Amino acid sequence: MTALAAPQAVVPARRRPFTSFLKRDRRLTLALSLLAALVVLTLLGPLFWRIPPEAINLGAVLQGPSFAHPMGTDDTGRDVMSRFLAGGQTSILAGLAIALIGAIVGCVTALLAGSMRGWVDTLFTWLSNSILCFPALLLAMAIAMALKPGVTAAVIGLSLHSFPWYMRTLRGEVMRLYGQDFIRSTMAIGAHPGRVLFRHVLPHLVPIMILQMAAVFGAAVLSLAALGYLGLGAQPPTAEWGEMITEGQQFFLTGQWWIAGFPGLGLLTAVTLTTVIADRAREVLDPRGEFTQAK
Amino acid sequence: MQSNSLSLPAPRVAGDGGPDAERHDPVLSVRGLRTDFVTAVGTVHAVRDVSFDLRKGQRLAIVGESGSGKSAMAMSLMGLVPPPGHVAGGSVKLNGTEIVGLDDAGISKVRGKDIGLVFQDPMAALDPLKTIGSQFVETIRVHQDVSVKAARKMAADLLGEVGVNDAARRLSDYPHQYSGGMRQRVLIAMAIANDPSVVVADEPTTALDVTTQAQVLDLLAKICDERGNALVLITHNLGIVEELCDSVNVMYAGRFVECTSTEALFASPGHPYSKALLDCVIDPATARRGALPAIPGSPPDLSVDEPGCPFAPRCPIGRDQERCAVERPQPRTLSNGAVVRCHFAYDTQGETA
Amino acid sequence: MTSTLLKRLGVALATIFGASIFTFVLLRKVPGDPARAIAGDTATEETVAALRQSMGLDDNLFVQYGNYMGSLLRGDFGFSYSTGNSVGTLLGQRLPATLELGLLSVIIAIVAAVLAASFAVYSRRRWPDQAVRAASSLAMGSPPFWIALLALMVFSIQLGIFPGPEGRLSPGMLKPPNITGMFTVDSLLAGQWGTFANAAWHLILPAAIVTLGPFAFLSRLYRNQLRGTLRETFVAVSRSHGLRRLPVYNRHVAPHGLLSLLPAASLLFADLLAGSLLVEKVFGWPGIGSMTADAIIQKDFAVVQAVLLLAAVLYVVVSLLADLLMTAADPRTRVGAR
Numbered sequence: 012m013t014a015l016a017a018p019q020a021v022v023p024a025r026r027r028p029f030t031s032f033l034k035r036d037r038r039l040t041l042a043l044s045l046l047a048a049l050v051v052l053t054l055l056g057p058l059f060w061r062i063p064p065e066a067i068n069l070g071a072v073l074q075g076p077s078f079a080h081p082m083g084t085d086d087t088g089r090d091v092m093s094r095f096l097a098g099g100q101t102s103i104l105a106g107l108a109i110a111l112i113g114a115i116v117g118c119v120t121a122l123l124a125g126s127m128r129g130w131v132d133t134l135f136t137w138l139s140n141s142i143l144c145f146p147a148l149l150l151a152m153a154i155a156m157a158l159k160p161g162v163t164a165a166v167i168g169l170s171l172h173s174f175p176w177y178m179r180t181l182r183g184e185v186m187r188l189y190g191q192d193f194i195r196s197t198m199a200i201g202a203h204p205g206r207v208l209f210r211h212v213l214p215h216l217v218p219i220m221i222l223q224m225a226a227v228f229g230a231a232v233l234s235l236a237a238l239g240y241l242g243l244g245a246q247p248p249t250a251e252w253g254e255m256i257t258e259g260q261q262f263f264l265t266g267q268w269w270i271a272g273f274p275g276l277g278l279l280t281a282v283t284l285t286t287v288i289a290d291r292a293r294e295v296l297d298p299r300g301e302f303t304q305a306k
Numbered sequence: 307m308q309s310n311s312l313s314l315p316a317p318r319v320a321g322d323g324g325p326d327a328e329r330h331d332p333v334l335s336v337r338g339l340r341t342d343f344v345t346a347v348g349t350v351h352a353v354r355d356v357s358f359d360l361r362k363g364q365r366l367a368i369v370g371e372s373g374s375g376k377s378a379m380a381m382s383l384m385g386l387v388p389p390p391g392h393v394a395g396g397s398v399k400l401n402g403t404e405i406v407g408l409d410d411a412g413i414s415k416v417r418g419k420d421i422g423l424v425f426q427d428p429m430a431a432l433d434p435l436k437t438i439g440s441q442f443v444e445t446i447r448v449h450q451d452v453s454v455k456a457a458r459k460m461a462a463d464l465l466g467e468v469g470v471n472d473a474a475r476r477l478s479d480y481p482h483q484y485s486g487g488m489r490q491r492v493l494i495a496m497a498i499a500n501d502p503s504v505v506v507a508d509e510p511t512t513a514l515d516v517t518t519q520a521q522v523l524d525l526l527a528k529i530c531d532e533r534g535n536a537l538v539l540i541t542h543n544l545g546i547v548e549e550l551c552d553s554v555n556v557m558y559a560g561r562f563v564e565c566t567s568t569e570a571l572f573a574s575p576g577h578p579y580s581k582a583l584l585d586c587v588i589d590p591a592t593a594r595r596g597a598l599p600a601i602p603g604s605p606p607d608l609s610v611d612e613p614g615c616p617f618a619p620r621c622p623i624g625r626d627q628e629r630c631a632v633e634r635p636q637p638r639t640l641s642n643g644a645v646v647r648c649h650f651a652y653d654t655q656g657e658t659a
Numbered sequence: 660m661t662s663t664l665l666k667r668l669g670v671a672l673a674t675i676f677g678a679s680i681f682t683f684v685l686l687r688k689v690p691g692d693p694a695r696a697i698a699g700d701t702a703t704e705e706t707v708a709a710l711r712q713s714m715g716l717d718d719n720l721f722v723q724y725g726n727y728m729g730s731l732l733r734g735d736f737g738f739s740y741s742t743g744n745s746v747g748t749l750l751g752q753r754l755p756a757t758l759e760l761g762l763l764s765v766i767i768a769i770v771a772a773v774l775a776a777s778f779a780v781y782s783r784r785r786w787p788d789q790a791v792r793a794a795s796s797l798a799m800g801s802p803p804f805w806i807a808l809l810a811l812m813v814f815s816i817q818l819g820i821f822p823g824p825e826g827r828l829s830p831g832m833l834k835p836p837n838i839t840g841m842f843t844v845d846s847l848l849a850g851q852w853g854t855f856a857n858a859a860w861h862l863i864l865p866a867a868i869v870t871l872g873p874f875a876f877l878s879r880l881y882r883n884q885l886r887g888t889l890r891e892t893f894v895a896v897s898r899s900h901g902l903r904r905l906p907v908y909n910r911h912v913a914p915h916g917l918l919s920l921l922p923a924a925s926l927l928f929a930d931l932l933a934g935s936l937l938v939e940k941v942f943g944w945p946g947i948g949s950m951t952a953d954a955i956i957q958k959d960f961a962v963v964q965a966v967l968l969l970a971a972v973l974y975v976v977v978s979l980l981a982d983l984l985m986t987a988a989d990p991r992t993r994v995g996a997r
Contacts, residue, residue, distance in 0.1 A: 137673055137677055138677065140670070140673075140674040140677065141676075141677025141681055144674055144675075144970075144971040144975050145678065145967060145971050145974070146932070146934070146970055146974075148933060148936060148937075149932075149933040149936070149951065149966070149967060150967070152951070152952070152963075153682075153686070153963055153967055154685065155955070156958060156963065157685050157686065229799070229800065233800075233802055236802050237802065237804060240802075240804045240940075241937075241940065241956075242956060243955065243956075253802070253804075256804065256805055256808070260941075263808050263812060264811060264812055264816055268812070271808060274805075275805035275809070278800075278801075278802045278805065279797075279800050279801050280800075282800035283796050283797055283799070283801075285800070286796045286799045286800050290792070386895055386898055386899060388890070388895070410903055410904055414901050414903045417898065417900065418901030419901060422899070422900075423896075423899040425892055425895070425896055425899075430891065430892040431892045431893055431896045432893055432896070433893045433910075434893075434990065434991055435914050435915065435990060436911070441897075444897075444902065444906075444910070445897075445900040445901075449901055480991070482991050482994075496900060499900075500900075500901070
């Protein structure tokens with residue numbers, strides 16, 4: 012594009028409100044509103060759909076979708092819809108927790124490593140290399156085994172694997188920023204190092220972190236469900252989409268598709284929408300793909 | 307005197323503009339060229355109704371600030387406007403052949419053979435994964451039916467001609483083993499390898515070291531002289547223009563605001579914008595301490611095409627003139643032969659018409 | 660050149676060292692007493708104590724780590740109490756099945772991603788690009804175990820064109836002679852066409868599902884790379900010399916894309932051991948993945964430890980190789996500047 016820089020220079024940088032940006036991008040708008048709808052549904056749905064997810068009803072076992080049970084019932088007569096809503100809550104909240112914990116720990120270690128360098132940098136880099144060389148799911152499985160299988164262990168295990176990924180990218184960016192003229196000149200005029208860190212370095216990391224969080228969230232929701240499916244994530248009777256698929260899989264193959272079908276669809280929709288949104292955000296925030304292609 | 311509605315300036319070339327030159331048809335003839343970039347925030351009209359002729363051996367400079375549409379125009383001449391841009395109208399004729407609207411096969415026959423382009427940034431203009439030799443051989447064999455061996459020989463000769471020492475051996479080197487200046491020499495050699503009638507050079511030295519700039523420009527001029535290629539030099543450096551070119555088109559906001567000979571421009575610029583550009587050239591002999599001269603304001607937003615003269619808000623004359631705000635100036639010829647788009651251009655006597 | 664090579668080797672060794680400490684510490688943290696877990700609830704205190712002694716669990720951690728690494732280096736991966744075999748034997752039995760499944764899906768993923776992304780970018784029309792992006796977004800968002808169930812229901816139970824979750828061969832089918840351990844390869848080498856067809860028939864569905872994730876990852880990466888390269892000045896320069904679209908694409912755009920695909924594709928090979936874990940579990944595929952999943956449920960920590968460490972070593976070695984290959988393939992790093 013260097014050959015033709017002219018036309019860009021001509022359009023003055025105009026700040027447009029976010030809403031007009033959404034109006035132009037129909038696909039993004041659609042994906043965002045669908046995801047928002049799904050999140051709101053799982054978070055607020057239980058307030059309106061009052062059947063408790065653990066309520067066993069042996070009089071209504073393995074019923075297909077109906078008005079009384081829009082997503083049917085399972086082999087103990089529990090309402091799949093209320094379990095779907097509760098399971099979605101678990102998946103989404105745990106996914107968010109993993110994305111956030113990883114981002115915070117990754118950002119702090121990156122700032123330490125990138126600004127102090129020396130042995131601090133060597134230590135953190137070695138630590139993150141030593142963690143990233145394990146496959147995420149395998150590591151989370153082993154941690155679930157070492158602790159006690161459950162949502163907490165899953166969140167710990169997956170966060171442990173996500174923070175080095177944040178750190179690796181952010182550390183490079185911190186080092187790049189410290190080498191830049193505007194930071195060097197700020198330091199040269201005697202600005203407090205803490206001020207430089209918080210006012211000048213940190214704000215540049217935020218868009219990158221948002222992009223990474225979107226990617227981590229999608230992957231985390233899937234891994235969490237995988238752990239649940241393997242019996243290492245949420246433990247019954249806690250509802251979680253992956254665990255529900257395990258419970259429903261034998262019936263899935265014999266025709267009662269709704270028990271494992273709806274949670275699977277929920278996973279597919281939530282993660283695909285996140286991917287679409289993250290993709291679009293990346294095109295806007297990181298057009299050259301510098302920060303988000305490492306994994 | 308008002309020029310015709312085609313807004314076709316007929317630049318009179320000083321010096322060699324004798325009857326011999328007049329006899330030839332133009333090698334490049336551009337009429338009403340328009341180039342648009344369709345972006346999310348609106349359509350940018352980067353080139354708006356540009357017309358000019360270029361004769362064999364002529365050296366034409368296109369000058370203007372960044373963002374005036376110079377590069378977009380150069381790419382339009384090659385049919386290489388990158389998306390989301392496209393040529394929205396007009397005609398570009400090379401040796402009598404219309405190239406606007408040609409398909410990939412058609413335009414590929416013209417590129418490199420009838421018109422060559424030297425790019426701004428030599429550091430990015432060569433494929434880093436291929437040797438200079440393989441890229442050069444490829445360029446030659448697109449248009450000439452010769453063996454790889456013969457093409458390699460030609461490439462070595464051309465590299466020698468542009469001043470690359472030990473050319474035959476350096477063909478096996480990769481671009482990163484060449485310096486910036488050397489790469490631009492290589493690119494000039496490639497651009498003329500198939501002997502195009504027109505060479506367009508888009509700010510060929512902006513990305514180079516100041517010390518090598520002059521060498522590369524001299525080389526470009528020398529090569530075009532020897533081979534008789536016409537040269538379109540796009541630049542914002544008026545010093546280069548005075549030294550190398552015989553005629554100048556001054557571009558502002560996608561249009562030519564003054565088309566004239568180099569001599570006439572430097573003797574008496576007609577358009578206030580041309581005059582302002584010349585005033586910005588620092589002459590060390592007369593420079594005084596203090597603020598450097600500059601043109602106030604910035605170039606207009608090219609996504610809107612307002613009536614009136616686009617330079618009016620920055621113009622020392624037109625700033626307060628009602629006419630400049632509402633009526634678009636049409637091209638007219640001044641007494642020294644310059645064609646300008648200005649209601650109040652300075653004419654030779656220094657008065658405003 | 661040699662110094663960077665040595666440095667990379669050093670980093671690789673340090674990483675493996677870190678990973679080994681990590682697995683060691685992690686698995687010493689298994690709740691409860693590993694000796695008690697192995698001996699069972701009915702064993703007496705004396706039995707458990709004796710077992711603890713013989714397992715070296717009473718030594719201090721440094722001694723334990725030293726013993727552990729020492730036996731690893733001698734090729735002794737420990738003993739799997741849940742199956743009664745040495746871990747080395749188990750790995751040998753299970754590895755070929757995982758390699759067969761994993762290699763096939765990685766190859767499919769690379770070929771399909773390159774073809775799809777090239778078509779999407781080269782065609783310049785909107786729909787192929789949108790189709791590839793939609794496909795990769797969907798593949799990225801699909802939970803593999805659920806898709807595997809769906810595929811079993813549709814293709815095996817409803818349509819009956821692929822076998823159910825019965826492993827690598829139909830029941831009653833004799834295994835081909837053990838050469839590589841990969842049934843499709845061995846049966847071909849032995850000329851047993853029936854066995855080959857049966858093994859391939861069992862392989863297709865799981866391989867297709869394992870492919871989804873890598874395909875999604877590679878196709879979007881390659882598409883973005885191609886689009887980025889198309890905007891490079893040297894592409895415009897080649898076009899300005901009169902080269903047509905296809906030759907420019909083949910000689911100048913695709914090589915850059917493929918070069919950048921190298922490290923990404925290497926990640927897939929690095930993930931070979933665990934990448935198919937979920938699909939193995941659903942299809943009853945007797946590979947490393949399903950073995951590990953079972954071992955974790957049974958807290959058979961010797962197996963888990965070995966698989967974790969092997970996966971880490973594989974990752975480090977493959978990344979190092981990819982790094983070296985990149986250095987060799989890119990003239991900017993291979994040939995010094997003048």
